[in-house]
Amino acid sequence: MKHSKKGEFYGDTNKTIYLDGITLTDTVYTHPKVDWHYHEHAYFTFILQGNVIEGNKKEVYNCKAGSMLFHNWQDAHYNIKPEGFTRGFHLEIEKHWFDNLNLNSESLEGSSKILNPDIKLLMYKVFRASKVETSPDLPTQILLLEIISKLQDTFKSVQDKKPKWVTTLDELLHEEFAENLSLEYLSSILNIHPIHLSRDFSKYFHCNLGEYIRKLKVEKALSLMSFSKLSFTEIAYQCGFSDQSHFNRCFREMNDLNPSEHKRILFKK
Template sequence: MEKLSSGEFFGVTSQKLETGGLILTNTAYTHDYVDWHHHENVYFTFLLTGKVIEGNKKGKVNLSAGGLLFHNVQESHYNIKPPGETRGMHLELRQSWIREMYPNVEMREGSFEISCPRTKILFYKLLRESQMADDLSALGIQNLVMEAINPLFSVARESKFRPSWVDKAGALLRDNYLCPPDLKTIAAVAGVHPVHLSRSFTKYFGCTIAEYMRLLKVERAFTQLSLKGSSLSTIAHSCGFADQSHMIRCFKAFSGDTPLFFRRLIKF
């Protein structure tokens, strides 16, 4: 089985950037099928355009634009690329960096898809920072990576103490972001009192329920920016925004830039 070294991925790499134990790689996937292989480092795949199917010993994952996948070190897998252009950004973490930053954390084995909208938007911001190419880029990348992956390591540390209602509430909101349920419905599905839900939601999600719903809409809109022929007004409507102006305001609030800026960035 082939082992890929740091910064090495199947396809055509347009950018490789390394800073302090972190490696960012932008790659266009050109192989319709990639046989079983594994990588030297722990890494994330963030799909910018197109689709890819990844198979591993547990099954298959269908990833589309905006999808984020975590791979533990030397996790073997294969890839299938459906027809069409597919590009992805990879973030690799050297073992020395992980040991320095998270010395007492055991990482989850295998590979898994990450659904957190805040984490995905941080990866879009990481893409933006990687293109800045100035004397602050290294600092910006380190900062964004820590912000993006710290909750994942925190979950690994705190999983034994994470109440079950958190995942229930999160799943309900992700499935119903176009038609948000009211507070009593969320609490009933989660199995907690509305007061407890309101008081504790920010602790586990990092924002209020209303902010989380807007975050979900922005994350969904990000996934449609790479679609050809989709106007910003069409994307705004399909993602539940009142209008294009509303979407632009939310984009600026959560990502720091406009949808048009990121559309151009994704298509670089």
């Protein structure tokens, strides 16, 4: 089985940045298929543009722009790239990075597809730092610590067997976030009282319902920006914002820059 070394991905590498225990790689995928292989270190794959299919011993993931995967070290998988342009951003973490910070890398098992919008928004910040910061080491280290903390919380919540309605609600919100959702509608679908839903939502999602929906909308907007022909007005409409000014305001609150600045960085050579 192929053993991929640090910074080695299958395509044309736009840029590789070596930091203290962290490697950032921006790669355009060129191989229609990559057979079973594993990587030397734990790493995240973040699809910036296009589509890729990835399979491991347990699951197959259909990944499009905005999809994010985590692999612990030496976790075997394969890739299939459909026709068209596909670009991925990778963040590799060496074991000594975990050890130096007294973090347990073994708690991050196997492969998983990450849906948490907080983690994705943080990874977009890592990507932008790699493009605009002359010395991205410190901001990347800080952002990665936040990512690992939230990822560990996500894995722990699965192990703690959260109520079924929480998983059902999260799936529903990911599918219908652009709709004009009401507390009464969600409560009726979940068959729980609106007060119970409103009171317990922050316990499992660490923010209120309205804020979580805004995060999903902005995360979706970020992925749609990979389609260069879409205007910001079209993106705002597809993501369920009332108008472009509302979209711009929410986007800036969560990303510390406006949509046009992010898009310029995304397509920066």
